[in-house]
Amino acid sequence: MRKLLQTLRRHADAALLAAAAVLLAASLLNPSVPMQRALFDHVIVLDITQSMNVRDTLIDGKPAARLDFAKHALRQSLTEMPCGSKVGWGIFTEYRSLLLLAPLEVCANLGELRASLARIDGRMAWTGNSEITKGLYAGISIAKQLPGHPDLVFISDGQEAPPLNPRNRPAFGGKLGEVEGLVVGVGALLPSPIPKIDPAGRPLGFWQADEVMQRDPRSQGRGGTGEAMVGEAVEDRATSGGSEHLSALREAHLRLLAGDTGLAYHHLVDAGSFIAALTAPALARPVPARFELGPGFAGLALLLLMSRQLPRKTP
Numbered sequence: 001m002r003k004l005l006q007t008l009r010r011h012a013d014a015a016l017l018a019a020a021a022v023l024l025a026a027s028l029l030n031p032s033v034p035m036q037r038a039l040f041d042h043v044i045v046l047d048i049t050q051s052m053n054v055r056d057t058l059i060d061g062k063p064a065a066r067l068d069f070a071k072h073a074l075r076q077s078l079t080e081m082p083c084g085s086k087v088g089w090g091i092f093t094e095y096r097s098l099l100l101l102a103p104l105e106v107c108a109n110l111g112e113l114r115a116s117l118a119r120i121d122g123r124m125a126w127t128g129n130s131e132i133t134k135g136l137y138a139g140i141s142i143a144k145q146l147p148g149h150p151d152l153v154f155i156s157d158g159q160e161a162p163p164l165n166p167r168n169r170p171a172f173g174g175k176l177g178e179v180e181g182l183v184v185g186v187g188a189l190l191p192s193p194i195p196k197i198d199p200a201g202r203p204l205g206f207w208q209a210d211e212v213m214q215r216d217p218r219s220q221g222r223g224g225t226g227e228a229m230v231g232e233a234v235e236d237r238a239t240s241g242g243s244e245h246l247s248a249l250r251e252a253h254l255r256l257l258a259g260d261t262g263l264a265y266h267h268l269v270d271a272g273s274f275i276a277a278l279t280a281p282a283l284a285r286p287v288p289a290r291f292e293l294g295p296g297f298a299g300l301a302l303l304l305l306m307s308r309q310l311p312r313k314t315p
Helices: 002-029 066-078 110-118 132-145 251-261 271-278 294-307
Strands: 032-039 041-047 057-059 062-064 086-093 096-105 151-156 181-185 195-197 203-206 264-267 285-292
Touching (some): 002 294, 086 110, 086 132
Antiparallel strands (some): 057 062
């Protein structure tokens, strides 16, 4: 019986060695099978107006400005996107979106993407106005003009300044869904004071009610000049009992804009769900690829060779 077991063991060793040799030979040939890879191409526009300095978000449990919170989530998302995907940066202020960096491949340019993202802040703003609707339309125009027509990710708290009556919002002149992407809302739903910042980024307290336009210009007269319409009293724009000097996430407004333009809406609450939104199947761009089998064959051959070294029970 012992001789029979020894003979079987020798045959098993020979079979393992033969199988390992075949697998190693196959790994050298490195065969592959065709497949599809899901890649992503985003131009990400950040709202840098002063309401984005409201500290109603948290980074590692500590209060943080909305803009810093968005940048923190973006920094984390860069390492979670598959190699071959592209990301570029833009900013929004006044009524314009401005491209800063055209989309670059994320793995080869990770350092450059992170460094340029870190430098985006409110000091880049050239005015205090925040016409979100027009800024979103401008962002869509940028995405349409870029090679490959990347998706647009527009990040904002949705606060229009001067205020905008929903009935008077500018009409969208593009095709619904011509550019895909996300409108991303950032901020808490409860209003907070808006920090006042000078052009050099130094804090100057908070905006007060008498310093901020509280009603949309069109409701105050023809063309926003303050000239009263027939039967309408002229009202002081700074003391009309509004709360535009406070800021909360205007989620309903952003959802409305997303629907008008064919974009999806996402409320930024944590990096994990944000990364999932950026890499959602609806935004994937399948590209042909090949899955190489060589490394797998080599790994199996190694396992077979290692299995020969396992201790065996002596009958």
